[in-house]
Amino acid sequence: MIAILQFGGSNCDLDVKKALDKIDIDSKLVWYKDSLKGFDGVILPGGFSYGDYLRAGAIAANTPIMDDVKEIAKKGKPVLGICNGAQILCESGIVPGAYAPNISSRFQCERVKLRVENSNTPFTRYFDEGDIIDMPIAHAEGRYISEDKNIKPLFRYVDKNGEATEDSNPNGSIQNLAGILGEQNNIASMMPHPERATDTYLGSEDGIKLLRSMTASIN
Amino acid sequence: MTYKAVVSVYLKEGIMDPEAKTIERSLKRLGFDIDDLNRREEFSFDIDVEDREKARDEAEEMCQRLLANPTIHRYEISIE
Numbered sequence: 001m002i003a004i005l006q007f008g009g010s011n012c013d014l015d016v017k018k019a020l021d022k023i024d025i026d027s028k029l030v031w032y033k034d035s036l037k038g039f040d041g042v043i044l045p046g047g048f049s050y051g052d053y054l055r056a057g058a059i060a061a062n063t064p065i066m067d068d069v070k071e072i073a074k075k076g077k078p079v080l081g082i083c084n085g086a087q088i089l090c091e092s093g094i095v096p097g098a099y100a101p102n103i104s105s106r107f108q109c110e111r112v113k114l115r116v117e118n119s120n121t122p123f124t125r126y127f128d129e130g131d132i133i134d135m136p137i138a139h140a141e142g143r144y145i146s147e148d149k150n151i152k153p154l155f156r157y158v159d160k161n162g163e164a165t166e167d168s169n170p171n172g173s174i175q176n177l178a179g180i181l182g183e184q185n186n187i188a189s190m191m192p193h194p195e196r197a198t199d200t201y202l203g204s205e206d207g208i209k210l211l212r213s214m215t216a217s218i219n
Numbered sequence: 220m221t222y223k224a225v226v227s228v229y230l231k232e233g234i235m236d237p238e239a240k241t242i243e244r245s246l247k248r249l250g251f252d253i254d255d256l257n258r259r260e261e262f263s264f265d266i267d268v269e270d271r272e273k274a275r276d277e278a279e280e281m282c283q284r285l286l287a288n289p290t291i292h293r294y295e296i297s298i299e
Contacts, residue, residue, distance in 0.1 A: 054285070054286070055288060058285065062285055091288065097290055098288045098290035100234065100291055101237055104237065105237035105238065105240075105241055145234065145290060146290060147290065172235070
């Protein structure tokens with residue numbers, strides 16, 4: 001059973017639920033005042049928790065349920081933060097670094113190409129390293145910054161040839177980083193939305209493949 | 220004893236602030252001959268603790284835990 005963690009202002013929670021329903025993975029929406037005990041993994045969905053007050057994710061990162069998220073992570077179960085969920089993981093220190101406002105000053109809402117940088121993770125076991133995949137982004141604060149020398153890349157923004165160029169970087173993230181891993185490979189923080197890439201109607205099924213991969217050892 | 224604390228949080232040098240750049244361009248368009256515009260966020264509050272040092276320590280902890288993100292921010296604290 002996967003927990004989909006809801007904060008005031010989460011708004012991709014139902015999309016994540018629908019995506020998991022589609023691949024017959026049991027999941028449950030969990031309000032931040034409840035508990036994550038007994039779950040096999042957790043997804044922190046996108047949205048605008050607490051109106052992005054102070055910094056995106058800063059308020060949610062300081063709620064007590066984040067201790068449960070840390071506990072799940074410590075047990076080696078998958079923890080995935082998507083967009084605002086990724087910002088919350090950063091702000092809580094579960095992954096290193098910070099997400100600053102996009103260098104363009106704009107809310108970037110577009111399809112991007114990502115290169116899989118590590119296939120030895122629960123999220124990417126069905127991909128090969130170097131695979132180029134499609135997913136949408138929709139964020140204003142996605143410029144990943146870190147002074148950590150040991151960042152573990154999961155996805156990079158690339159062009160159609162798979163090159164991490166300046167033009168293919170939609171927000172100014174260092175090293176074109178679109179997704180990173182935590183200290184352990186069972187923790188991932190990513191700005192692109194896998195739950196919005198769940199059908200060829202929507203332009204891509206790569207998100208489903210990621211969610212299938214994440215939940216392969218569960219159920 | 221109640222102290223007045225003012226905490227100001229700003230981006231570390233070298234981290235581009237697109238909002239500041241936009242404001243700078245706009246001021247230039249209005250004809251002002253300016254450069255290197257920076258922005259800060261200021262928080263002020265009353266704090267009831269035994270002494271000034273304790274007030275500073277608590278404000279420092281607030282910056283570390285919530286008001287600033289140490290990866291991208293610096294901050295200044297003044298206690299009166």
